[in-house]
Amino acid sequence: MICGGGLVGASLALALAHLPLDICLLDPAPHAPKPRTDDRTFTIAQGSKRALATLGAWSRLSRKDFQPITEIEVSDRAGRLGLTHLFADELGVDALGFVTGNVALLAALYEALSETGVTLRRGRFAGMTTNDEHAIVTLAGEQEGKRLECRLLVGADGTHSAVRGACEIGVYRHDYGREAIVSNCRVSAPRPTTAFERFTPDGPIAALPIGDDRYTFVISRPDATEWQALDEDPFRDRLTKTFGDRLGRILAASPRLRFPLMRQHAREWVAPRVALIGNAAHTLHPVAGQGFNLGLRDVAVLAERLAEAVRGGDDYGDATWLRGYAQVRQADVANTTRFTDGLVRIFAQRLGPVAIARALALNLVDGAPALKRMLAVRTMGLKAPLPKLFRGIKP
Numbered sequence: 001m002i003c004g005g006g007l008v009g010a011s012l013a014l015a016l017a018h019l020p021l022d023i024c025l026l027d028p029a030p031h032a033p034k035p036r037t038d039d040r041t042f043t044i045a046q047g048s049k050r051a052l053a054t055l056g057a058w059s060r061l062s063r064k065d066f067q068p069i070t071e072i073e074v075s076d077r078a079g080r081l082g083l084t085h086l087f088a089d090e091l092g093v094d095a096l097g098f099v100t101g102n103v104a105l106l107a108a109l110y111e112a113l114s115e116t117g118v119t120l121r122r123g124r125f126a127g128m129t130t131n132d133e134h135a136i137v138t139l140a141g142e143q144e145g146k147r148l149e150c151r152l153l154v155g156a157d158g159t160h161s162a163v164r165g166a167c168e169i170g171v172y173r174h175d176y177g178r179e180a181i182v183s184n185c186r187v188s189a190p191r192p193t194t195a196f197e198r199f200t201p202d203g204p205i206a207a208l209p210i211g212d213d214r215y216t217f218v219i220s221r222p223d224a225t226e227w228q229a230l231d232e233d234p235f236r237d238r239l240t241k242t243f244g245d246r247l248g249r250i251l252a253a254s255p256r257l258r259f260p261l262m263r264q265h266a267r268e269w270v271a272p273r274v275a276l277i278g279n280a281a282h283t284l285h286p287v288a289g290q291g292f293n294l295g296l297r298d299v300a301v302l303a304e305r306l307a308e309a310v311r312g313g314d315d316y317g318d319a320t321w322l323r324g325y326a327q328v329r330q331a332d333v334a335n336t337t338r339f340t341d342g343l344v345r346i347f348a349q350r351l352g353p354v355a356i357a358r359a360l361a362l363n364l365v366d367g368a369p370a371l372k373r374m375l376a377v378r379t380m381g382l383k384a385p386l387p388k389l390f391r392g393i394k395p
Ligand SMILES: Cc1cc2nc3c(=O)[nH]c(=O)nc-3n(C[C@H](O)[C@H](O)[C@H](O)COP(=O)(O)OP(=O)(O)OC[C@H]3O[C@@H](n4cnc5c(N)ncnc54)[C@H](O)[C@@H]3O)c2cc1C
Pocket: 003, 004, 005, 006, 007, 008, 009, 026, 027, 028, 029, 041, 042, 043, 044, 123, 124, 125, 126, 156, 157, 158, 159, 162, 180, 182, 218, 259, 277, 278, 279, 280, 286, 288, 289, 290, 291, 292, 293, 294, 295
């Protein structure tokens, strides 16, 4: 049973669907949300696109559902201090990554799932017990008291995971004291395949192209409540002033969504008959657009372990297999977290010497192809060793 049918849980269900297993995906709403309820956009790394293609989901997106990124401009302040560019052609790839929407991607995953034997079950996890062979899950709400038995329970139920709570697994949490404001905007001078990452003293701003003259702005601020409450005109003025004029003027802005920013890690990733994946195991600052990409790598490794156990006739819910999954994932998650957190901390420094060193470092990266390649390989999700799903092979 996979508890949580978000991007990560739905991807795991697909990754396992070809194995001789009875898979149940449990979620209060086991389908893609309606457009406009959460039409956030994501950057999908090259490696993740490959994994989603292997799952049979990527080909279900229509061309207007995703936008390739061929250039990323990273700068300090409004592009006035340090500046570096990453270009896809310099690195020999067709795109550095892709921007796609939460709704479109979930719709593609659920469409692919509808052609498998996976059971989509509407329900909310309330608690669980375990015995030697099973986890016994109880449901909440309308189905209160209903019990479901499974050999393995995967917690893919997000940052506030109830599965993690039921296993009494604690978390390490750091609150950045900021929130992200997300708004889709029309701009007067679009560069449709260029993404921007601006580091301002109050927090980073990402601008992601979503087709035609539209960009998603992800703005990290300590005063996010105030930004969200602004009427559209003052919001557009403030955003133009803070982001700079690289995309011309902001012509229109959608209602703003607000997300708290934190770094969080589960103290353990597995418990008897339980494994955690995606945001249930780790939540990152969105600055480098790595959260879902990292969750998809959890999916790939867990699916590979489970497939190996199933093919060998082993009990795939046994601690030995689960511990193997947690061990393999540790280094990637620790490195990605350090990288993301490092960016946030270094660029939050207002002090003169740090700011100057940072600007110099950005300019240095701009003139150093080898450094650029290292940075790009990490953000493109192509760092070896790649799990099967990322090499085009079903586990
Ligand atoms: C502003 C912002 C921008 C981001 N940008 C990027 C980006 O560009 N690239 C990137 O890779 N990542 C990005 N991320 C991170 C990304 O959103 C997450 O890493 C990803 O959505 C996590 O997916 P998940 O499936 O683990 O969790 P969720 O998406 O939180 O899904 C959890 C699911 O569990 C279900 N659930 C919850 N409780 C229960 C229960 N009790 N019983 C049953 N089901 C339950 C929910 O209904 C939901 O469907 C961003 C995040 C933010 C906040």
